Amino acid sequence: MEFDDILEEFERETRSHKYNEVEVKRSDFQELQNAWISERMCPELLDYKQSLIDRILSRIRVQIEFIEMNSIELQTTERDIKLQLMIIESELDRVNFILRSYLRTRLSKVDKFTIFIRNDEDLVQRLSPAETQYMESHFRALIDLYNSLFLSQLPEQLQALDDTGGGISMIEEPDLDRPVFVKVINDTIETIVIGEEEIDLIPGSIYLIRYSAVQRFVYNQDVLLI
Template sequence: MDIDDLLQELDDNKVPGGTRDINDLTQSWIAERTAPEILPFQTALLERLMERIRQQIEFVETQTGNLDPKTNFCLILIQTELERVKFLVRSYLRARIHKIDKYSIYILTTPSIRGRLSPPELSYLKSHLGLLNSHFLASFLRRFPEQLRRLDDKAGGISMVEEPDLDSAVFCKVVKDIEDNIARIPGTDAEFRLTKGDVYVVRYSAVREFVLRGEVELI
């Protein structure tokens, strides 16, 4: 461990837990908006933040009506921070719902991807697909032959299932030392070395596993 690692560790230890959670949520939101596929749901992080939001709302409600100017000023600061955190939570969830809507059949039929959803998201996905299927059936699919009504049809070598483009370009930063730090671009002989602190513009598929392990962050 060199001096930079020691300084980074000291900086991380100085960051309060609440601030660290907000920073992590911000990064998760950015990553979710940037990644072409849906990423694992941050269950523990969201649970901590939602509990903190609940506690802060209760505090604001109990202190509302206090005539002390200092208390009122603190309440304004707390409410402002609450709105910021709620905005991040909503934006994070909306980014995920957008992908669930767009790649619903792909997610549902791919166990490894389906496992990245939270229970409410999985319930939403199934309801969304059910409504979509009913709407299409009532609108026009009922006029088609039975064999042409499937939304996941792959006849003729052409799939109707929309999948994320894992070869789309992303900006990313290496945030950890990686033992096996050679990234390879699928389908080619190209490879490159990932160095901590460096920023790259590269195909998502080349850094996908590093992103999922938390060694590389999307920016």
């Protein structure tokens, strides 16, 4: 192989690597957007996107380090690097906004359905380690608050926050029958039966439908909440 051929092959591999890296970033950002929208639209808590969030946070750290290193040595005449830093900062702002909103949406559900989630091991598995720690801290704070306000003055058998006696549950649960908008992604979905009505979910179509009817399809990502 000639020297020029070696250089040409190296350039092809470099371009291919950069292209793949860009595609991975674009794919991860789209997945983050989908996870954010789904979490906001879904009445229940969905699985935490651990590997996706880890990849995005790793890129954020690298970009922040790049900005800090280049900002220190930045000269007023270096217009190219200024433009590059502005683009990176804009991208960081966009990703951080969606990421924060995603996490806040999840924590708001943890706040609202703390006892319900704690009583279901499958739901606990949907939390990240940090969210689990937050939930336990929130639960202890609730116990302390309610005890100081009124629970300690009630009979012992009436002090449980997860009491379901008398046909009335003290546990707040998500409304799984809430209507949601979904977009069908895959064409392998069977017919949905709601009452006496049969509904065929056509790929690419958008439906307003009871969440419980498409819950299992949301889990396996045959449909997306929008």
